[in-house]
Amino acid sequence: MHEVMREPMDASRPAGFAVLRVPFFLEPDYPEDSSFEETNLNRLQRKWGGKAEFEAQKNRHRLKERGHEVGIPRFDNKRTASNTMASHRLVQWVTREYGSELAEKLYQELNYNHFELGQKLNDEEFLARAAASVGVSRDDALHVIRNGVGREYIQAAQKLLRRMGIHSIPTFIVDGKYVLGGAVPARELVELFRSIESSPDEESGGFVFAEALGIPAERLAESLPMPDRVYKAIA
Template sequence: MTGMQIDIFSDPICPWCFIGKKRLDAARALRPGLDLKIRWRAFQLNPDMPAGGMDRQTYLNVKFGGPDRAQELYGQIARVGQEVGIPFDFAGIPRTPNTLSAHRLIRFAQQPEQGKADALVEALFDAYFLENRDIGDRETLLELAQVAGLDLGAAAEILDQDAYAEEIRAEDAYARRMGIGGVPCFIVNGKYALSGAQEPESFLPLFDMAVQEARETEPQSSG
């Protein structure tokens, strides 16, 4: 079984990131022998979002110039979502949050003693896109931390102490310096990048290249 790491630059309010996660899961099912480690990396679609978020309609007006263009774009995303089993409810979202605290909680969940980042990311996607919850709200984040199996007291301490905030901001800036202008972006073994929510089959050549490289660098037995 070959070890492999995928760094995923993502934002929990990015619908294409939700789709990308589902497609990565499907790709993993096509290569069941991989020992794949996922590392979630921070990217904020709206780094200048007010800390308390923004009314959804106001956000759509600012971001897209009004509801018509937004409806066109989200309609396309919703159709793709149906293909991967995501019943997006864009119309029901009341508020667009600042995602800094969500990213901080993901970073905490990714610590070795927690190991719950994948579960938390899935919970955040579900809460925002399917349940229309405000994932910038502290109490909502704590409920999702509990759903993901995190230590609730420790999660509350992380949120209340602003832990990882500078680390998240620095990582977001690093992603932009690397040329990442949108997410999701998947980087395999620090070498091979795949941008966007590509079909599952698009991951397979990257998986195969990483496997081949690992085999070529393995020490040969003398027999």
């Protein structure tokens, strides 16, 4: 997105981007209780059937190396894995109330603290601090976190994911009609964005998950601002 926004094909008609982060649960059966403990390393070894199988997956996907390419110096494999319902609800609430620009900043703050620093994503105080760090009222964020605000939207999005046959992440739905699965190289995304940019009169497929997530129409019309920096982490 940054490259396409910084260097538009037609300066008089620059491409705009809005982002909806669709909630997805890698471990849907994890208890929401914050006392639950499992390291991500143990989770992955369990998922892939043992240490050797996990190492084979690592070597195949090269996520650490690809992270280095986009400025992520390290992933904390021993971070504590946890239920992510509260963090999803918070991000979606910020999107509805404040828009995708602020939601993106929050999402990146959560990613940085979780993937690089090992912070749990169901820690109420951490989530509230993260929200406050991007300009959201800490008290409002705690109310959302502690009172189940927005759970119905998360559940509606899960039903839509199942109907669409999406069962893994990352999955990108671009312009409402192009679906790319897996850790897609940045260059492939840029090529797709450029293709769309070169056909400005082609009808857009819109935002597939907007209704399920309760995103107001005025939020969908907002474009992310021209970036002045690269966020600390992406995932």
